[in-house]
Every structure is written in C-alpha cells, then in structure tokens.
Amino acid sequence: MTQETASPSARRTELLEAAYRYVLDHGLADLSLRPLAAAIGSSPRVLLFLFGSKDGLIRELLARARADELAFLGRLDGHIGLATAAERLWEWIAAPERRPLVRLWIEAYGRSLVEPDGAWAGFAKATVDDWLAMLTECEPGADPARRTLVLAVLRGAFLDLIATGDADRTGAAVRLHLDLL
Amino acid sequence: MTQETASPSARRTELLEAAYRYVLDHGLADLSLRPLAAAIGSSPRVLLFLFGSKDGLIRELLARARADELAFLGRLDGHIGLATAAERLWEWIAAPERRPLVRLWIEAYGRSLVEPDGAWAGFAKATVDDWLAMLTECEPGADPARRTLVLAVLRGAFLDLIATGDADRTGAAVRLHLDLL
DNA sequence: AGGCTACTGAAACGTGTGTTTCAGTGAATC
C-alpha cells in the first residue's frame, strides 16, 4: 500500500519541492504529469506512486504554498499593531520575487471558489483565516472590521499590482491607507 | 470562410448568452465543448462553426462578462465623488445574485495572470483600467492613490466576502473605510 | 429550376490525459 499522508521519503520531499518550483512559474491550471515529470527529472509513474494521484499532488502543492505564506506570517509574532503589521506584510508581498507565489495564490483562490470539492477545497477560506488570525495576534483588541479592512487593502492592492505592475501607485495607496488608520 | 469578429446571427448571440449562463455556474477552468453544447441545446460542431475555436468562444465569454460589468459602471456617470461611488459599487458587487459573476471574474483574473497569451490575455489589466477610469470620472480631481485605494478596498473586500460569505464583517470593513475617507 | 450560401448532424481523427499493469531493480533482512 502506498503512503498517503506523511512520508519521510527524502526523494518525495525533494520532488515536491521541484514540482513546487515548476508550478510557481507554470501555473496549476493546466498542470500535466508528463511535462512536469520530465521537467523535474522524474516520471508520471513515480509521482503517482509517491502522491497517490494527481489530486494528491495538487493538494500537497497547495499545502506547500500555504506553508510558504504561514512561515512568513508566523514571523510577525509580537503585538506590533495593525499598522506596522500591514506595512511589513505589504513589503513582503509586493517584493518582485514574491510575484510567482502571489500569482499561484490567486489562481488557487479562484479555482477553489468555483470547485469547492476536490483538491482545491477550502483553500480560499483557509488563507483568509490565516491572515485574519495573524492580524488578530498583532493587535488583539482591534475591531474586527479594522482587521478585515487591512486585509482587504493588502489583497486589493496586490491584485492591482500584479496585473498592472505599477508598484508606485499601489504602494502609495497602501501608504495612504496606513496614514488614515 | 466563417465570420470572425462581428456576426449578426441571432442564433449566435442566443447561444453565447446560454453559454454565458452555463459558465457562470460551472466556471471556465474545465469548460468542455461537449458538455456545454449538450447543456445549451447545441453541438460542438455548431459552436466551433460560430465561434471559430474554443479560444474564440472563451474570448467572447470573457468579453460578455466584461460587458456586464461595464454596463453597471457606465450607469454611475455623474461627478458623485469617490465615497458615493464606492458605496454604490459595493452595494452592487456584494449582492448575492452577483456572486457567480464575481467568481467568474476572479477565475478569469487569475488565469490571465498565469497565461498572458491566448484567450485570457489582458483580462486582468483591462478590468483594473475599467474600474479606475470609472472612478476617475466620478471624481476627476482625486489623488490617483485615493482611487487606487478605493478600488483595492472593494476588491479585497469581495475577495473576502466570496470566500467566507460573511457579509456583515466585510460590509462593516467597507463602511469603515468610507468613514475614514 | 439551379446554384449559392448559411448552417448542421454524425462520425472520425489525432493527441494528450490520468492511471494501471507488468516486469523488473537494488538494497536490506532473515
């Protein structure tokens, strides 16, 4: 019987990492096992063996992306306040090297809304919760509407940024919001 | 030679409308001609004849969705100011019956970022421009950062709303932002 | 009547998909 959830196989995590890198600049939408396997030096047979199915692979890739996100969110532990948190979050998310991750994020977000079952299930809601929980920790006493607003500004701004590439305008909008707070 | 751009065929627009409705609640991601044709009382042969290719169909479906959006944006003509405009936009976009359109919108947005060529090309940037242009018309003198911020808040808020379904919290966030303006 | 054009149904084509089958490896265990 193949392993399903946790596997200590070194090759497995190595392949997952390679697949993650591949997906970051090819997207998940028309991911196909044969091209993927060829690109990361493996075979469809092995991917299926290690991950059970294509859906299993996708699930783990999404979890991997979320882990990237959580790793950063977790680094903002102290009660630094909403404004400071927002500032650092924008700095992180607006960085050019984050572009592929954000693209992947939006793609997965949209897909999980259209197809609430299957491998994508719950991805959108999960990330909203992740971020809101993190903002709550940064300023526990804040009005929930305030937290929601900060999150909305950040997300709306990077939606704009990633489509237009206009870092100046979107950055100015975020800074304006921070001043208004 | 088949028609490529504009065709007055009544059957064609009728089918496009039916396909649009179908896509609104099935999504574009794994759209397939055979199931679509069966659902709207047509055949793959006819769809291909009328729209040239699947990509041609998708292009027109995206244009159709954008037309829905523009039809509303165009209705906000006067110099009503950013705040009033934002209020009405939120009212429109947060309405439950708009949910399928918004879902489709997010899906197309994400896809057009990953796959900048082909049928999805430019969709993301086009809608950002549409909304910003409309906000400019509502308050020509406003700071571009202000416009961008309003747009970000609206988009971020409905990203949240559509994932969590929490109309109260997201609505409160938008109202809070309007007060801050 | 005859040709022309717009349109459509049925079936096939070629290709790519996820997945399975089978037949092995090579190393560790008894």
Add this chain to the structure above:
DNA sequence: GATTCACTGAAACACACGTTTCAGTAGCCT
C-alpha cells in the same frame, strides 16, 4: 543465498479533448 520490500521504467489502457471531414438540409437569389 533466499526473500522481502520500497521503488521505478516501459508500455498499455480507456477516455476525453478540440478539431476536421463529409454529407447533407433549408432558404434565398437570379
């Protein structure tokens, strides 16, 4: 040395896809 086990390559499987081919039908124009 034999057996077992995790792992892998090659090939096939059944299927769905977008698209094409071919053979029409219906209506209009001269």
